[in-house]
Amino acid sequence: GAGVSQSPSNKVTEKGKDVELRCDPISGHTALYWYRQSLGQGLEFLIYFQGNSAPDKSGLPSDRFSAERTGGSVSTLTIQRTQQEDSAVYLCASSPRGGDDTEAFFGQGTRLTVV
């Protein structure tokens, strides 16, 4: 597609359940990022992929969070045993090659609500 696509756009889940969030980056973009946008917290960096490897996982908030990327394309962010504080908008972004001066293109996000 023309832009970064994320699914689902909205997800309501019960506390304790696992959820998977999907990101389809722009075709040909080697770098992929996950961010979390919480009310009052702003945008937090979670993880960065270059190809299929994740050189920077420093932002993952706990071991309940994991992410993978296969074929240098689609990425999945998994949250296990969800908690109410996980409620947020999860944003995915991709860029052509990564690096500190390249533009990141963002998807519309997945709004996760844990009840």
Next chain:
Amino acid sequence: GDSVTQMEGPVTLSEEAFLTINCTYTATGYPSLFWYVQYPGEGLQLLLKATKADDKGSNKGFEATYRKETTSFHLEKGSVQVSDSAVYFCALSPGGGADGLTFGKGTHLIIQP
């Protein structure tokens, strides 16, 4: 660690007013600086960027100058329009091969006709 501080707003202005949204940063090394904008119902998109000291980024009438001496990257526009109403995020990329943006908390701008 790296951080970005910006005025949170909401900032409410009349159409054709002059806009300044302040942004200051703390970083080691030589970061690149960005302003991203999120219009209602849309995803984040890059507005402008500057990659080294004294660079000026500009787009759609907006400007920001990378000031190393004051660690600032203030966003300005001479005459705002209703269509500029959005949330504006200042961000930095740390450089030196590291990646991932550090964002400010965002400034909600409301332009009244």
